[in-house]
Amino acid sequence: xxxxxxxxxxxxxxxxxxxxxxxxxxxxxxxxxxxxxxxxxxxxxxxxxxxxxxxxxxxxxxxxxxxxxxxxxxxxxxxxxxxxxxxxxxxxxxxxxxxxxxxxxxxxxxxxxxxxxxxxxxxxxxxxxxxxxxxxxxxxxxxxxxxxxxxxxxxxxxxxxxxxxxxxxxxxxxxxxxxxxxxxxxxxxxx
Amino acid sequence: xxxxxxxxxxxxxxxxxxxxxxxxxxxxxxxxxxxxxxxxxxxxxxxxxxxxxxxxxxxxxxxxxxxxxxxxxxxxxxxxxxxxxxxxxxxxxxxxxxxxxxxxxxxxxxxxxxxxxxxxxxxxxx
Numbered sequence: 001x002x003x004x005x006x007x008x009x010x011x012x013x014x015x016x017x018x019x020x021x022x023x024x025x026x027x028x029x030x031x032x033x034x035x036x037x038x039x040x041x042x043x044x045x046x047x048x049x050x051x052x053x054x055x056x057x058x059x060x061x062x063x064x065x066x067x068x069x070x071x072x073x074x075x076x077x078x079x080x081x082x083x084x085x086x087x088x089x090x091x092x093x094x095x096x097x098x099x100x101x102x103x104x105x106x107x108x109x110x111x112x113x114x115x116x117x118x119x120x121x122x123x124x125x126x127x128x129x130x131x132x133x134x135x136x137x138x139x140x141x142x143x144x145x146x147x148x149x150x151x152x153x154x155x156x157x158x159x160x161x162x163x164x165x166x167x168x169x170x171x172x173x174x175x176x177x178x179x180x181x182x183x184x185x186x187x188x189x190x191x
Numbered sequence: 192x193x194x195x196x197x198x199x200x201x202x203x204x205x206x207x208x209x210x211x212x213x214x215x216x217x218x219x220x221x222x223x224x225x226x227x228x229x230x231x232x233x234x235x236x237x238x239x240x241x242x243x244x245x246x247x248x249x250x251x252x253x254x255x256x257x258x259x260x261x262x263x264x265x266x267x268x269x270x271x272x273x274x275x276x277x278x279x280x281x282x283x284x285x286x287x288x289x290x291x292x293x294x295x296x297x298x299x300x301x302x303x304x305x306x307x308x309x310x311x312x313x314x315x316x317x
Contacts, residue, residue, distance in 0.1 A: 017229065017230075021222050021226050024221070024222045024225050025220070028222065036215065042218060046219075046221060049221055050225050050228065054228045054232060119207070122204055123207060126204065126205065127212055130209070141209060144209075145209045145210060177201050177205065180204065180205070
């Protein structure tokens with residue numbers, strides 16, 4: 001955690017509204033995006049983001065700096081999401097932890113323009129497919145890829161076993177793979 | 192779309208899509224809204240003394256002091272009588288109502304749990 005942020009948190013913990021406003025300005029985008037990915041509704045996400053910061057303000061004395069401030073905010077976001085989507089917590093718990101392999105994370109490079117165009121099209125298609133995943137998968141993907149949390153951090157934050165987090169992400173990728181298969185079939189049927 | 196959508200290429204495409212699934216900008220700044228809402232919420236304080244704390248802080252020492260003075264100022268015969276009665280009561284419970292002590296202990300534990308668990312759940316859900 002940067003010193004400037006720690007200083008702002010300490011001031012906000014003493015009741016300094018200006019310091020807290022600076023923290024809101026700094027982190028609102030991340031909080032909003034996580035809420036948006038889970039709720040899929042702009043207005044609801046904005047409302048949840050506001051509620052997150054109001055709760056953060058009241059709970060600020062309990063923040064002891066053991067985790068990143070942003071991770072702490074994400075925890076509040078997910079708890080509020082649990083309230084709004086009662087099935088979310090249950091669907092996360094029911095993921096199990098039977099993953100034995102993980103898809104390797106590598107960079108993608110395309111040599112020619114046609115490939116690059118096709119890749120762009122596919123990317124848009126896959127982004128839509130991500131949006132259509134179940135809320136539990138969208139939450140995990142958002143935490144892992146948008147917010148760049150490690151598996152361990154996600155597991156700790158959601159109070160889930162590490163294996164469950166890996167299983168969730170693995171299954172989300174499997175669903176994206178199915179979406180790719182559908183795309184392939186579609187591209188064959190359309191001349 | 193070519194036929195060569197191998198599992199490796201699928202993995203690459205999926206990873207690429209996940210890594211490029213970027214954040215959207217805020218539709219509007221919510222700082223002002225949040226700050227206006229926090230104005231109505233009391234400023235956070237790490238440690239908050241309430242009137243309950245003061246009341247308990249006075250009542251408990253008063254009770255302890257009263258018992259201490261009472262025991263020190265009672266006539267020795269009354270103290271001996273109290274001692275005898277308490278032993279008789281304990282024996283009576285042991286003989287006629289053995290269930291009373293565990294029932295009282297578990298009841299007390301249940302009562303305290305009923306008082307604390309809802310509060311803890313609320314705090315954990317925050």
